[in-house]
Amino acid sequence: MSMGNDGTATRRILILGGTGEARALATLLVERGHTVTSSLAGRTRQPERPIGAVRIGGFGGVAGLAAYLDAYRIEVLIDATHPFAAQISANAAQAARAVGVTLIRIERPQWKRPEGAQWIEVDDMDAAAKVLPGGANVLLTIGRQELAPFMARADCRFVARMIEVPEGVPERWRVVAERGPFAPETERALMQAEAITHLVSKNAGGDQTAAKIEAAAQLGIPVVMVRRPLLPPALVAHSVADVVLMIDGVG
Ligand code: NAP
Numbered sequence: 001m002s003m004g005n006d007g008t009a010t011r012r013i014l015i016l017g018g019t020g021e022a023r024a025l026a027t028l029l030v031e032r033g034h035t036v037t038s039s040l041a042g043r044t045r046q047p048e049r050p051i052g053a054v055r056i057g058g059f060g061g062v063a064g065l066a067a068y069l070d071a072y073r074i075e076v077l078i079d080a081t082h083p084f085a086a087q088i089s090a091n092a093a094q095a096a097r098a099v100g101v102t103l104i105r106i107e108r109p110q111w112k113r114p115e116g117a118q119w120i121e122v123d124d125m126d127a128a129a130k131v132l133p134g135g136a137n138v139l140l141t142i143g144r145q146e147l148a149p150f151m152a153r154a155d156c157r158f159v160a161r162m163i164e165v166p167e168g169v170p171e172r173w174r175v176v177a178e179r180g181p182f183a184p185e186t187e188r189a190l191m192q193a194e195a196i197t198h199l200v201s202k203n204a205g206g207d208q209t210a211a212k213i214e215a216a217a218q219l220g221i222p223v224v225m226v227r228r229p230l231l232p233p234a235l236v237a238h239s240v241a242d243v244v245l246m247i248d249g250v251g
Contacts, residue, residue, distance in 0.1 A: 010034050011075040011247065014068070016088055017050060018043070020208055021106050022080035025240045026050035032244070037072070041088070044163055065095035076247055079105040079234065084143075084202050086229040093232040104246050105234040108205040111225075117217035120224045125149050128200050128224045132156055139196045141212060142226075150200075159194045180208040187215035202226045 002010050010033045015022050017038045027050070029036045036052035039059075047056075059065040069077060079092045089105065096103035113119045122128045125142065129149035132138060136156045140147070144166035150158055151170060160169065161176040169175055174194070191199070199216045203225050216223050237243040 009248075012073055013037070013076045013078060013247070014039060014072070014074045015050070015078045016081050016092055018047075018085065019080055019082050020206070021108065021240050022078075023048060023050040025078065025080055025106070025243055026052045028240060028244055029247070034247070041085075059091075062091045062094045062098070065091050066098045069095060069099045069101050074101055077101050077103045078243060079103060080243075083108065083204055083228050083231075084226075086231060089231045089234075093234055103234050104243055105231070105236050106240065106243060107231075107236050107238060109238065110203050110205045110228065111210060111213050113225075114213065114217040117213075118220070118222035120222060121227055122224060123227055125226065128226055129153055131224055132198055132200075137195055137197045139191060139194065139199045139212075141199065141201050141209065159190075159196065161190075182209060182211045184211040184214045184218075187211045188219060191215055191219055191221060196221055198222050198224060200224045200226070203228050 012035045013029055015026055015036060015038045017023065017026070018040055022038060026036050026038050030052045038050040038052060038054050040047050040054065040056045041058065042056045059068050077092060077096050079089050081088050092103055120131055122131055125146045126149045129152065132153060134155040138156055138158050140150060140158050140160040142162070144162050144164065147160065147166065147169065157172060159174045159176060161178055163177065163179050165175050165177045176190070199212060199221055201212060201223060213223065235246065237246055
């Protein structure tokens with residue numbers, strides 16, 4: 001810990017990122033004089049870069065992350081990864097414990113079923129693919145590494161929306177390469193233009209991609225909602241502002 005010009009404590013902070021919250025948090029913490037490095041997995045070719053220092057690529061498991069925390073004398077580790085990035089969250093919990101670094105995880109509130117909407121909740125992508133009825137015309141809003149179970153459903157048609165166009169997608173699929181945020185009107189227009197009968201989504205939560213839930217409810221389109229994975233216990237913040245308060249309180 002060192003002191004900023006205004007006498008407040010400044011810290012060496014590592015943010016595990018890849019989300020809008022992580023970028024917002026990096027900006028706020030840099031503004032407050034902290035020494036901030038954001039870590040990205042390196043999955044997207046043109047990531048939105050956070051303010052402050054950025055490192056890209058895996059650490060090499062728990063041991064690699066623990067070694068990084070130690071080598072860079074990180075004082076606070078913030079897990080601001082996507083709620084479905086369960087491996088890195090588990091690694092963060094173990095590595096932080098191993099080297100005695102404070103870990104704060106941001107957990108955005110989950111999406112709730114709008115009144116009257118049809119939701120089919122499932123535990124994973126395999127279950128989501130199985131629950132679709134034959135002949136369904138499905139809007140898939142999942143990552144490109146999660147498509148395999150749906151490719152096995154040759155009896156359904158898929159419109160897959162994701163940040164980058166993946167390889168190996170069947171010819172009859174339509175891929176829409178787009179990055180959020182999305183508005184309810186454009187979500188409705190997409191669902192209507194493609195005659196969508198089912199939406200598949202992870203319960204990511206947050207504002208950036210919530211419009212599809214509203215649009216599906218308005219159009220009476222059932223949502224196959226994949227539940228969040230369980231994450232290890234951690235000090236949890238529910239917003240970026242909460243994290244800033246917690247960091248001020250770290251002794
Ligand atoms: P994951 O399955 O939890 O992690 C797999 C491995 O990727 C980790 O063991 C780690 O490798 C590396 N990794 C993940 N996040 C990292 C980070 N921020 N910095 C450095 N290495 C990281 O992760 P995922 O679900 O593939 O997600 C990858 C990234 O995309 C995350 O940063 C996440 O926030 C973002 N993202 C994910 C989703 C999603 O739905 N999963 C959606 C939007 C954004 P090592 O073991 O070698 O350290």
